[in-house]
Amino acid sequence: MKRRLNVSLVIVLAIPVVLASCLLYSGREKSNREHAAFSTAAMIITDSKGKQVTVPSPPQRIAGLGGAYGLETLLAFGLKSEIVAMADYAKMREDFKLFVPDVPDVGRSSRPNIEQILSVNPDMVLAYALYSYPEMEQVLAAHNIALVQMDFFVPDKYEREVRTLGKILQRENRAEELIAFEKEHLLYIADRVNTLKPAEKVRVYLESYQTYQAESPRDPAHDPVLECGGINIFADASVKNPLVSAEAVVTRNPDVIIKNITSQYCPSGYGVTDPAALAALRAEIMNRPGWQQINAVKNGRVYIISTDTRSIHPSIYNSYLAKWFYPEMFPDMKPADNYRAWLRQFMGMDLQGVYVYPDS
Incomplete structure (x- = not known):
């Protein structure tokens, strides 16, 4: 009889513990479900x-x-x-x-x-x-x-x-970091080029991936020229990427020539160590018929740039353009350092490869 009472007492005492454990497990399970529901x-x-x-x-x-x-x-x-x-x-x-x-x-x-x-x-x-x-x-x-x-x-x-x-x-914090990086470097450029008078601005021929394919205001590629204080010599084009003649470029006589490339059109970008292909492309541009009389060619202001530098960080691409357009306004700006900083902060990698020629 005494043994039965002891067993009964143990069972009675155990019930609250079991119930508490069940409730605790149920609470954790509910918490986990709520966390999963929140996170997804x-x-x-x-x-x-x-x-x-x-x-x-x-x-x-x-x-x-x-x-x-x-x-x-x-x-x-x-x-x-x-x-x-x-x-x-x-x-x-x-x-x-x-x-x-x-x-x-x-x-x-x-x-x-x-x-x-x-x-x-x-x-x-x-x-x-x-x-x-x-x-x-x-x-x-x-x-x-x-x-x-x-x-x-x-x-x-x-x-x-x-x-x-x-x-x-x-990941809202990372979004704000990306935006802050762009603002800092784009404003640095804008603060200086916005002081230029129209007569002081360089005239730019911006060539797309195809030979003699210009960029017009209908293409977002045109915007960096304006943002960096330049004048697009084909800003009056009525189509997105007009095919222009060699004579038309000579007549409009740009001060600077920018040639956009990707690795599809010219070996460039990450992992490329030899700038020979970019140098050859620059030489071809400078030796086009009649182009020796263009100011950009006479003064050696012909530049090749991979649009990988633009991508989702236009401040990098613009840093190169601004430096090439107005080197005297940006004596301390080093575009490659800006690119390196972006890659380290957001990609955890260093700058490796050939993206521009000649390097500024």
Whole structure:
């Protein structure tokens, strides 16, 4: 009888402990569920197409289709394992291979392969606002995959896009750091060139990737010339990238010639150690028929620059242009040091490769 009482007493005393343990476990489980729900909660954002998009925050599997711009932005935010696809051009960038060597490409930014995108099971696709994707948008919506469209290379939209992406990724501090870097260096340039009178400004021939293909105000590539205090000699062009004649350039007589390149057109960028290809391209430009009478050629002010320097950090590209346009106004500015600082802060890497010729 006494033994039964002892057993009963043990059971009675144990009940509160078991209940407490159950409640504690239940509380932890609820807390874990709430934390998981918070960390992957959905939010509604407005992208650069003006669309309201419901996105997971933060997304766990992102297909970055915005060329090099979208992918470099994701990398600058510190993402690696979350990136599950990229555009074909980004796949060719040697520096990106340091971070996402095995991530597949899913076609061109303008025409991605929808089946390949679905095969990597993304929960968000980050694509250009520059293009429209009616078919892909419909398919992604049917699979509950968010399509967010941003460019990251249009100055007027840069801050808003970076801040919006920072909110989606729950990395607002990094967004503000990216914006602050750009503001600091762009304002440094603007404060000086804004004092120039029209007659003091250099006249610039900005050539795109193709020979004799100029840049006009219809192309964002035109903007840095203005931001750095220059005058685009083909600012009156009615098309985005007009093909001009050698004679037209001679007639307009630029003070500076800037040739934009990518690694597709001329060996350049990360990992390249020999500037011979850029030097040869510069020599070809300076020896075009009749161009020896152009001021830029006579004074040796012909420069080759990889647009990798622009990408999502236009302050770097602009630093080179401003230095070339007005070396006397920027005697202490070293564009390569600015680029090195950006890479170290946001990518955790050093500046390696050939991006400009001749180096300033």
